[in-house]
Each structure stands twice: as C-alpha cells, then as structure tokens.
Amino acid sequence: xxxxxxxxxxxxxxxxxxxxxxxxxxxxxxxxxxxxxxxxxxxxxxxxxxxxxxxxxxxxxxxxxxxxxxxxxxxxxxxxxxxxxxxxxxxxxxxxxxxxxxxxxxxxxxxx
Amino acid sequence: xxxxxxxxxxxxxxxxxxxxxxxxxxxxxxxxxxxxxxxxxxxxxxxxxxxxxxxxxxxxxxxxxxxxxxxxxxxxxxxxxxxxxxxxxxxxxxxxxxxxxxxxxxxxxxxxxxx
Numbered sequence: 337x338x339x340x341x342x343x344x345x346x347x348x349x350x351x352x353x354x355x356x357x358x359x360x361x362x363x364x365x366x367x368x369x370x371x372x373x374x375x376x377x378x379x380x381x382x383x384x385x386x387x388x389x390x391x392x393x394x395x396x397x398x399x400x401x402x403x404x405x406x407x408x409x410x411x412x413x414x415x416x417x418x419x420x421x422x423x424x425x426x427x428x429x430x431x432x433x434x435x436x437x438x439x440x441x442x443x444x445x446x447x448x
Numbered sequence: 449x450x451x452x453x454x455x456x457x458x459x460x461x462x463x464x465x466x467x468x469x470x471x472x473x474x475x476x477x478x479x480x481x482x483x484x485x486x487x488x489x490x491x492x493x494x495x496x497x498x499x500x501x502x503x504x505x506x507x508x509x510x511x512x513x514x515x516x517x518x519x520x521x522x523x524x525x526x527x528x529x530x531x532x533x534x535x536x537x538x539x540x541x542x543x544x545x546x547x548x549x550x551x552x553x554x555x556x557x558x559x560x561x562x563x
Contacts, residue, residue, distance in 0.1 A: 340490070370551055372551070372554075377556070377557075377559075378556050378557070379452070379454075379538050379540070379554030379555050379556050379557050380491075380538075380552075380554045381554070382551030382552065382553070383551075385551060423491070425491075435493050435496065436491075436493070436552065437490070438490040438491040439490055440488060440489060440490050441490075
C-alpha cells in the first residue's frame with residue numbers, strides 16, 4: 337500500500353532558527369512528490385514538485401530536496417509568516433488512474 | 449472569479465437533511481477532485497472527474513454523490529450524513545494528469561458539521 341509519513345507532527349521554532357521537515361514515502365511507481373502549504377481555514381497552496389533523487393527546488397526561505405525514500409523541506413531563518421501546516425504528497429498510478437496520496441502534515445509555528 | 453471557488457464556506461446540517469456543496473474552477477482545467485480533510489488524518493481522495501469520466505474511491509459511502517454538470521463544475525450532494533462525516537471538504541482542479549506538474553489548485557474548502 338502506498339504510504340506517506342511526515343515528521344514531526346508539530347514543530348515550534350524561534351524566528352531565525354532553521355530546521356527541516358521530513359516526508360518519507362513507500363510507493364510503487366513514484367511519479368512526482370509535491371509540497372503544499374496550508375493556512376488555517378484555507379485550502380493547500382502548491383509549493384514544489386520534485387521528480388528524481390537529487391533534485392532540489394527553492395523558493396524564498398524554503399528548499400525542498402528528494403532522495404529515493406524521502407524528501408526534506410528545509411526552512412532557513414524562518415519568519416512568523418512561515419507558520420502553517422506543510423503537506424507532502426506523492427503522485428502514484430493505481431489501477432490505470434493517477435492520484436495524489438497525502439501525508440498528515442507538519443504544523444509549523446514560528447515565534448517572533 | 450479566479451481559481452477554484454467553493455460554496456458554502458461553512459455548513460451545519462442535520463442527519464436527515466439533504467444539501468449540496470458546489471465547486472467551480474475558472475482555470476480551464478480538465479480534471480477536478482473532491483477531498484475530505486479530517487483532523488490528524490491525511491487528505492482522503494473521494495472523487496475524480498477527468499476526461500469526462502468520473503472515478504470513485506470505493507471506500508466513500510453512498511451518502512456522498514458527485515455531479516459534474518460541465519467541465520468547470522463538480523458538485524457534491526450530501527444525504528443522510530453521520531456525525532463522523534464532519535470535516536473540511538476540499539475541491540481541487542488540475543490540467544489533466546500531465547498538468548499535475550504544476551500542482552493541484554485547491555479551493556478554500558467547505559467546513560461541514562453534521563449534528
């Protein structure tokens with residue numbers, strides 16, 4: 337069964353304190369790994385897509401990396417506005433159709 | 449209107465009611481999705497409408513039924529729901545599966561409470 341596990345469930349950082357979020361996956365036929373940001377009361381907002389091991393993408397203070405078994409979302413010198421839940425999802429093929437399988441998310445709180 | 453619009457934003461309904469959630473995308477996408485998001489659980493895919501074909505997650509109870517009037521609309525009809533159906537229901541769209549590279553575009557969701 338395709339599975340996506342995110343850790344930690346929750347993370348509290350001080351402003352400027354860099355850290356990483358983890359997304360490990362067990363899937364057959366990975367066809368892309370996605371990171372989303374979700375603010376309270378809103379739908380997820382697309383951040384990155386990664387396709388192959390060794391690939392990296394950056395956006396402002398965020399950098400996503402991918403290995404064969406996991407992905408990391410590195411947050412450098414975070415600010416309070418980076419507080420959100422970060423979701424990881426993998427695109428898989430099942431029964432001839434494709435879908436995204438999501439993890440439970442990591443709730444990030446950045447204190448000023 | 450831009451992006452993906454969901455209405456209503458909040459809904460409280462009794463277990464004997466019938467209601468509908470509406471989703472409209474203004475992006476010209478040709479695939480639409482309904483997801484259920486419950487606390488401390490991953491997003492659960494409920495339905496996919498793509499290339500004029502509706503795909504159903506077989507674990508979704510029949511008290512949820514999708515309707516796709518056209519390629520821009522994907523409604524979700526609710527009937528005889530249970531309290532455990534209370535959740536945030538998210539609609540999303542993409543430009544087919546090849547367009548997933550750019551990620552799904554999600555609406556803001558409907559917060560459903562069943563009493």
